[in-house]
Amino acid sequence: MEEIIIYEPDSRKKVGLFKTWTIFFRNSLRFRELILEVFKRDFVAVYKKSLFGVGWIILSPLIGVVSWVFMNATGILSPGDVGIPYPAYVLLGTSIWGLFMGFYSSAAETLAAGAGFILQVKYPHEVLLMKQTAQHLANFLLSFLLSVLVLLLFGVVPSWKILFFPILILPLFFLGAGIGLIISVIKVVALDFQKGFDLFLGLVIFITPIIYSQDVNNELLRRIVRWNPLTYLVGGTRDLIIYGYMDHWPGFIFSAVLSLAVFIFAGHFFFVSEQKVVERMI
Amino acid sequence: MDSDVIIQAEGLHKKFCRSLRGGMFYGLKDVFSGLAGLPDECGTLRKNEFWAVQDVNFQVRRGEAFGIVGINGSGKSTLLRLLAGIFPPDKGKIAVRGRIGALIAVGAGFHPHMSGRENIFLNGTIMGMSRQEIGDKLEDIIRFADIGLFIDSPVASYSSGMRVRLGFSIAIHAPISILLADEILAVGDVFFRKKCFEKILEMKKNGLSILFVSHSNQSLESLCERGTLLHNGSQVFLGDIRTCVKRYMDLIGDENKKKGIEEMEGMPRSNVGVGNVQFSNILVYQEGKDKNNSDVEYGQNILIEFNYRFLKKTSNDYQLRLGFKTHEGQNIQKFYFHESPFLDGYVYQNEKIISLQKEGRCVARILNPKLFPQTLRLDISIKSMRMSVHEGGISNSAVFRIVEPKKEKMYFEYGFGSITEFDYEIQSLE
Numbered sequence: 001m002e003e004i005i006i007y008e009p010d011s012r013k014k015v016g017l018f019k020t021w022t023i024f025f026r027n028s029l030r031f032r033e034l035i036l037e038v039f040k041r042d043f044v045a046v047y048k049k050s051l052f053g054v055g056w057i058i059l060s061p062l063i064g065v066v067s068w069v070f071m072n073a074t075g076i077l078s079p080g081d082v083g084i085p086y087p088a089y090v091l092l093g094t095s096i097w098g099l100f101m102g103f104y105s106s107a108a109e110t111l112a113a114g115a116g117f118i119l120q121v122k123y124p125h126e127v128l129l130m131k132q133t134a135q136h137l138a139n140f141l142l143s144f145l146l147s148v149l150v151l152l153l154f155g156v157v158p159s160w161k162i163l164f165f166p167i168l169i170l171p172l173f174f175l176g177a178g179i180g181l182i183i184s185v186i187k188v189v190a191l192d193f194q195k196g197f198d199l200f201l202g203l204v205i206f207i208t209p210i211i212y213s214q215d216v217n218n219e220l221l222r223r224i225v226r227w228n229p230l231t232y233l234v235g236g237t238r239d240l241i242i243y244g245y246m247d248h249w250p251g252f253i254f255s256a257v258l259s260l261a262v263f264i265f266a267g268h269f270f271f272v273s274e275q276k277v278v279e280r281m282i
Numbered sequence: 283m284d285s286d287v288i289i290q291a292e293g294l295h296k297k298f299c300r301s302l303r304g305g306m307f308y309g310l311k312d313v314f315s316g317l318a319g320l321p322d323e324c325g326t327l328r329k330n331e332f333w334a335v336q337d338v339n340f341q342v343r344r345g346e347a348f349g350i351v352g353i354n355g356s357g358k359s360t361l362l363r364l365l366a367g368i369f370p371p372d373k374g375k376i377a378v379r380g381r382i383g384a385l386i387a388v389g390a391g392f393h394p395h396m397s398g399r400e401n402i403f404l405n406g407t408i409m410g411m412s413r414q415e416i417g418d419k420l421e422d423i424i425r426f427a428d429i430g431l432f433i434d435s436p437v438a439s440y441s442s443g444m445r446v447r448l449g450f451s452i453a454i455h456a457p458i459s460i461l462l463a464d465e466i467l468a469v470g471d472v473f474f475r476k477k478c479f480e481k482i483l484e485m486k487k488n489g490l491s492i493l494f495v496s497h498s499n500q501s502l503e504s505l506c507e508r509g510t511l512l513h514n515g516s517q518v519f520l521g522d523i524r525t526c527v528k529r530y531m532d533l534i535g536d537e538n539k540k541k542g543i544e545e546m547e548g549m550p551r552s553n554v555g556v557g558n559v560q561f562s563n564i565l566v567y568q569e570g571k572d573k574n575n576s577d578v579e580y581g582q583n584i585l586i587e588f589n590y591r592f593l594k595k596t597s598n599d600y601q602l603r604l605g606f607k608t609h610e611g612q613n614i615q616k617f618y619f620h621e622s623p624f625l626d627g628y629v630y631q632n633e634k635i636i637s638l639q640k641e642g643r644c645v646a647r648i649l650n651p652k653l654f655p656q657t658l659r660l661d662i663s664i665k666s667m668r669m670s671v672h673e674g675g676i677s678n679s680a681v682f683r684i685v686e687p688k689k690e691k692m693y694f695e696y697g698f699g700s701i702t703e704f705d706y707e708i709q710s711l712e
Binding site: 003004005006007008009010011013033034036037038040041048049114116117118119120122123185186188189190239269271272273275276277278279280282 | 371402
């Protein structure tokens with residue numbers, strides 16, 4: 001006997017926080033081919049009209065590498081007291097920061113990624129978060145590998161703890177994707193929220209020790225930096241790769257738990273609220 | 283739910299907002315009130331909102347085809363989206379048993395730069411097929427779409443008909459038990475429409491249930507058993523398809539009559555010429571039918587009756603002109619009747635000889651016209667050929683309708699109809 005599906009107003013409100021996540025996992029597994037096909041469409045098909053094709057995915061970060069090496073050679077960026085060549089320090093920090101921003105901005109397009117068919121076909125909208133994240137990671141991976149190459153060129157040999165990188169970035173994913181999922185729903189009816197958050201996160205980089213070291217002189221800034229979870233999530237990850245240790249393990253753990261909480265809540269928010277906005281995706 | 287019922291809609295409601303900003307504001311409000319755990323305002327209309335679907339109830343059984351009929355904007359597509367689970371209802375309940383394939387727009391998610399073949403996989407997975415299923419049916423899909431070598435060209439280079447062919451072909455090869463089809467047959471060419479129609483009939487025989495939105499009475503009547511008529515979101519009728527279509531035709535009649543009057547105001551009867559002739563009692567009707575009914579069935583002879591009166595009839599070289607115009611005012615056919623053979627005894631093709639009195643009643647008979655079902659207007663005038671002067675006439679003198687025949691016809695017949703094939707004669711002159 002086939003399953004009977006019931007559609008009622010606000011049926012999703014009754015679904016509990018953790019039930020949401022079992023639904024998400026089940027759907028992501030069941031719709032893995034949809035995730036893959038749409039990933040292919042958006043990742044590969046973009047380059048169909050270019051002669052160089054997918055080569056661009058490598059070329060762009062490669063140019064970035066050249067510019068970093070150039071800057072180091074000319075001494076534009078004066079080395080600070082970070083224990084390693086300053087450009088390498090900044091490059092790795094901004095690379096991890098970019099990873100976080102990418103998690104956020106790609107998750108914020110979760111609903112929009114299905115814009116071509118969302119009003120024609122029923123599918124679980126949350127599965128496109130996987131596709132968005134995969135697309136971001138695929139782009140990131142190449143640029144990250146090249147960043148590591150630059151580190152080696154600077155004479156910085158990453159700690160063996162770089163092997164933990166995939167686990168260390170999970171909190172960044174939770175936090176970025178969590179905020180992104182919420183924005184993804186709200187931006188359908190109020191684009192202001194996305195614009196505002198983009199601006200806000202663009203400023204957060206200045207209160208995160210990425211382009212400067214954590215030991216700043218200004219007392220106020222030092223306090224803000226200490227309370228900023230990204231200090232631990234981005235800076236801690238970078239430190240572990242470069243120096244092989246992390247200054248504030250408790251801060252990292254605490255921020256990671258916080259990020260997970262944000263993500264769990266955001267998933268539930270997405271599940272309940274997206275129904276109210278899909279019809280307004282015009 | 284009875285195990286034979288595959289779709290059941292109870293007291294279904296859906297509302298939309300007329301203004302963009304208003305809709306966005308309500309959406310934001312709904313999201314945050316949901317977040318705060320406040321009761322939502324699904325069930326009531328707020329300012330600027332309206333019911334796009336209001337209190338719709340029906341059941342569809344396994345293997346049954348159910349027609350959804352109504353004029354543009356009556357809520358048909360919204361209803362389909364509710365049934366497909368794309369929109370949640372604002373009130374009421376839907377229960378669905380089985381796998382739904384929704385053909386609300388063909389080719390959902392097509393990427394213009396990917397080839398037809400690549401898009402089959404993309405669109406197929408979006409329609410809920412697995413790669414395995416698509417791979418197994420790839421050849422069937424390509425064969426049914428029948429777009430030749432274009433299958434390996436980018437979809438951007440396709441004509442709209444080719445896109446529809448490919449999209450439709452993918453959709454009907456999905457393993458579904460319920461098909462929601464929104465006016466899909468209206469787009470392809472006659473041959474493809476016929477093929478699709480036969481395919482749908484075959485799938486129906488194999489137990490597929492169909493919810494079918496269409497404006498073609500023939501398609502509806504030959505496919506569906508039952509149907510519902512929507513008007514302004516409300517359910518006006520639910521029952522057997524013939525009655526449903528008839529009620530729809532009555533409704534269009536009403537709408538058209540309203541429209542006819544409105545447009546007559548916008549493009550009113552107007553006198554032409556010098557006013558030497560006056561016309562009155564103008565009637566257009568189907569031969570052998572009630573003279574006061576201006577509905578003419580497709581393919582039936584049209585009679586045009588009117589009185590004419592010359593103030594002064596000075597010669598015998600008058601020409602009577604009758605003209606059919608579309609509702610929009612475009613001329614589609616003119617009929618000429620001459621008192622004297624025009625220019626040295628030469629009579630043009632499609633011109634007839636008559637003789638006019640000073641005063642009389644004229645009956646013109648248009649034989650075997652192949653005019654599409656539509657609303658038409660009639661122009662009448664009389665011209666003096668020697669003087670080259672319009673003696674008098676009335677443009678937009680009458681409005682009449684060509685309606686679809688009641689007898690059963692193949693649904694695609696009009697595709698071959700020509701509007702210029704006709705014969706005519708002038709009948710009696712008093």
